[in-house]
Amino acid sequence: MSIQFIDLKAQYQHLKPAIDARIQSVLDHGQYIMGPEVAELEAQLAAFVGVKHAIGVSDGTTALQVALMALGVGPGDEVITTPFTFIATGEMIALLGATPVFVDIDPDTYNLDPALIEAAITPRTRAIIPVSLYGQCADFDAINAVAERHGLAVIEDGAQSFGARYKDRRSCGATTIATTSFFPSKPLGCYGDGGACFTNDDELARKMRQIRVHGQDRRYHHPVIGINGRLDTLQAAVLLAKLPTFEQELAARARIGARYNQLLGGVVRTQRLAEGCDCVYAQYTIEVDRREAVQAALKEAGVPTAVHYPVPLNLQPAFAHLNQPAGSFPRSEAAAQRVMSLPMHPFLDEATQDAVVEAVKRAIG
Template sequence: MIPFVDLKTQYLSIKDEIDTAVLKVLASTQFILGDEVKALETEFAAYCNADYGIAVNTGTSALHLALLAAGIGAGDEVITVPFTFVATTAAICYTGATPVFVDVDPVSYTIDVTQIEKAITERTKAILPVHLYGQPADMEPILDIARRHGLVVIEDAAQAHGAEYKGQRVGSIGDIGCFSFYPGKNLGAYGEGGMAVTNNPEYAHTMGMLRDWGQERRYHHVLKGYNYRMDGIQGAILRVKLRYIEDWTEARRTHAAQYDQLLVESGVGIPAVMPYSSRHVYHVYAVRTSQREWLQQQINEQGIQTGIHYPIPVHLQTAYSDLGYQCGDFPHSELVAKEVLSLPMYAELTSAQVSKVAQTLHNILQGVAA
């Protein structure tokens, strides 16, 4: 069996360091926020080339607080994409604002920058691009549009730790960048976790208060806040893992290059790397085929786990039917959702495993007996 992701192997490779870090927190009794979380904020912000980091309990919370810090609220509109994990849309709705969708580019699967301006109204307050699968959205035209219209840019970088756009680390390109540390992410906690990064001290201060019940200091509640604090144990674990993220990222990129080479004549579409993308970090390696369901079943039967990210775009999800969108409104998002199939991708994959996945897929599509 080749798993889709293998968290146990990664843990075993750094077990002594992780165990020591966790025991240190237990001995300190700093279970919520504390020194380890504060150090993680400094270190991860520096990794992103940002001035400030605000650690929270989930990536969704990071998005929610980023929007609130930017002044987004009831009656406002935020432009984003329907082809993303539902948290992107949910965070906008949590503020009372309305998500306004534009379609994705059919090659990058990130926001189609040519569609943004026509979606702007007098109620638009922000643009929320998603760096999907670890590939940056095309930030330069997004920032240009935002400057001309006085809009805030909040990056959903939940899948893009260490990704680069024209040499700049994502998360520090817009006004605020938001990351998830869900266990399967390129930098994953052993539980839930998230982080917002920014170069704006006012945004940082506001998000810092909002994540801790709106307190400026203990029991002095300046804002109506939330309990979005990061656990001390997760902070300690993430600090250990942050030391390895560059090695793990390069391993992912090596695996992706091997997949690219082996699958080029297989009959599936392989991920494109856009000209502006200095560094795709391959949180997901998604191939594309019109035979997705059949192919997934066949390859799973050969002992290879796969995933689908994501089978239903947000505008067609029952929970968001109140937004008023219909099937056919975003044709590229809808077609991509029907055709993408995620292959195993994690740093601990071996070259032999990548070869087996690619050869199995090729044989299935070519009708070759195993």
């Protein structure tokens, strides 16, 4: 049995007529940069999330940069975030000359622990970036309450959670600004790089729209310094073709994730869903002892795995200057030693899932 970690080919075959037609439409009109599909997609994304503004950008990392720039974050500022994430979260803070201030995670959800945030706030703190890891939203009510007390902005890094629900809101609709990624493997993915920023704030939306086109408010007029951060029309077209069936895929992800939980819950440690949250399972992640040996055994059995993420940001060489050695964030560091992601996508059938589960059981002995 050939098992795919993420089966994008199956998704394409399912949506082939719609995707092909959308791509052909762009090829026919030839507006490859900021064509009409970009604005059409932005309107649909904003409606889906339930916010006033969606701003398409070139990728999820750029989305974080645009959000931080719109808030005026720069040298001398501090931004609180988690060390248990992909480097882009901390990288964009540092790229703008600010300092990432790491706060440890809740070991059950792997998301930023709101109870630890207040102690990390200083007069230099400008924003908080919680990451909605593995497809489950961070605890926004608690995080927003801390931020409001201290006059701080909150930026959700929703690169893995687009489509998830937090109580009565969607991911990307519960903070000052939110960002997401449309990298091909994400719950809603395009066929290259893509991303978006979301906000209900008219002024922040205006700034972000300017920033993504070199700080331009009209042709060849640049009130602010910006970047080249536009979303390609072809990628917008692919996303438009995928959106009509996205809710169905989210339901499939929820069903498959719940079945994994049922089959593996007594065997390995699994991510806990917080009250009022669901999960879109951008990754289905478990914790195991002897991870390298387990991964080797699964590879031998034809089951692909991945680790998200093996090195917390405080231990990355790029952040060595922050002087936060091993032991600084024990929950994140412990998770980084034990987490492992299994095959997960909306087209994973029960027979294949059963084979994965049986292989996991054999591998852990």
